[in-house]
Amino acid sequence: MAYFDPEPKRRKEDFFDMEAEVEEFKRGLEVSKFVAVLGLRRYGKTSLILTTLNELGLDYVFVDCRLLPSGMISVSDLIAILERELSEKSWFRSIASSIEGIEVGPIGVRFRRRDLNTLVSVLERLEGKVLVLDEVQELRRSRYRFDSVLAYLYDHVDVKIVVSGSQVGMVHRFLRLEDPSAPLYGRPIYFVRLRPLDRERAREFLLKGFAQEGVDPPRDVVERALDVLDGVIGWLTYFGYAYTRLGVRDLDRIVDMASRLALEELEHALRIYGVGRPRYAAVLKIVAELGEATWSEIMRFLESRLGRVPRNTLSNILRNLVDMGVLMKTSSGYRVADPILRYAVKKYLRIG
Ligand SMILES: Nc1ncnc2c1ncn2[C@@H]1O[C@H](COP(=O)(O)OP(=O)(O)OP(=O)(O)O)[C@@H](O)[C@H]1O
Ligand SMILES: [Mg+2]
Known part of the structure; x- marks a missing residue:
């Protein structure tokens, strides 16, 4: 039993009891078909989910969406992760051969056709199980709308869906719960929010x-x-x-x-902004330097370094950084949410 093991914890003995959060999560599983565990990086989401599901003895499929390739993702990319995960599950191997389009070989299960229909027919067979999508905001990077698959499962399959996300705002952008035209609109979701320890x-x-x-x-x-x-x-x-x-x-x-x-990790996350990166970096630099910075302080610094910047461009940058969980809003401005990242940006981040 060791708290300092770096991997996400899976067993109760290794898990420092976050009692209130575990209770919340268990309650979510009891009362809802869809539970979202949210909290910034390293708050313990994955450990909480795995340890609790193991403790409850539930069968689950754990999809780590961080393993998806960078750039745009396809149905086939998600299938690749599912294949690996499902291959490890003896309960799945035993039903796999009865699913159209699935082969069971010596090294595991394989989707013969790597398309949406096959994906859905596999997910339909998770009746009575738990489907975990860790870091679900990664599924946003797709032309295909994965939230419609989740809404379909929600409505038609007796499966529990657990999602987690450290980019809390991006999870909300993915789920679009407030948008009447979105597939998951109106579906009650149980939210569990993790916080730092006092x-x-x-x-x-x-x-x-x-x-x-x-x-x-x-x-x-x-x-x-x-x-x-x-x-x-x-x-x-x-x-x-x-x-x-x-x-x-x-x-x-x-x-x-x-x-x-x-x-x-930050550099990796900023890669999606391509040539916009220097602006993101400059914003982060001034916020980290000042500890807390107002909108106009950020604008002044940004323009002094990179020339004129339209107001709504800065607003977009700030909104993205907040939704990614990199910055947080304070009463008067913005700060870098994570103490170590603040240090890293101050000391090592290069603007150009
Ligand atoms: N309750 C706990 N008891 C002991 N160690 C924990 C606990 N929660 C998290 N940890 C440790 O803290 C680190 C981060 O945990 P974990 O990966 O579960 O968090 P996370 O929120 O999923 O992080 P990330 O955002 O990086 O995915 C890991 O090293 C893990 O072992
Ligand atoms: Mg995690």
Whole structure:
């Protein structure tokens, strides 16, 4: 049992009890066909979902939408992930041969035709199971509207749908629950929102984690870690892992290592904006530098670096960054949501 294992947790013994959130999630599964677990990066969504489904002994299919290729995605890309996942499930292998268009071979199940009809006929057979779409906002990048498949399952198949998303605004853009012309409009969805641990709980997590590793860290290192990591359980885990398993005993170095990871993820996410990237980078730079920045402060900096920028262009950039969970709105402006990302942007992000 080890809290500092970096992979998403699957077993109750490894899972630091987020009681309230687990209860919420269980309640969602009980009362609704569709549960959305939302929270920024590293808040513990995947661990919460997997640990709870395992604890409840439910059969589930876990689709990690981050494994989809970058750029536009197709039905076939989703099928590739499903094939791998379903191949591992003995209950699916035993029904697979009765599904039109599915082959069961020695290495697993294969969709003979990689089209929408086959996808739907497989999903229809998940009666009584749970379909998990982790990081569901990734399904937006498609000419095909996957939300209509979800609406179809919602209406016609006895399957529970669980989606998660760290780009909370993008999940809402994907689900379009408020748009009367959207497929999922009017379907009740149960939302579970994860938040960072408060300081007390974060300390408890670290101290228990260190005890599991048989390491007794100096009190002031723990307190400083709590200051900089803001209760984000993924960063607390990373810190514990680096300190105990990698033997890095210097908090500043660990923060620096973590920030490079965060920067890489940010660069990856900004790739979809192509030639627009410098503007996104400049916006992030000034917000991170100031800690909190107003719309006009951001505009002034942006124009000083990159020349004239239309007002609605900046509004779009800010809206995208907020919907991606990179920035958050404050009463007077914007700030970088994640403490490590803030550090990374300040120190390493290049505008040009
Ligand atoms: N309740 C928990 N107990 C112990 N460790 C946890 C817990 N929740 C998360 N972690 C750890 O924190 C890190 C992030 O967790 P997880 O991947 O579940 O979060 P996430 O919100 O899905 O993150 P991402 O946005 O990166 O997908 C992992 O290293 C995981 O092991
Ligand atoms: Mg996750």
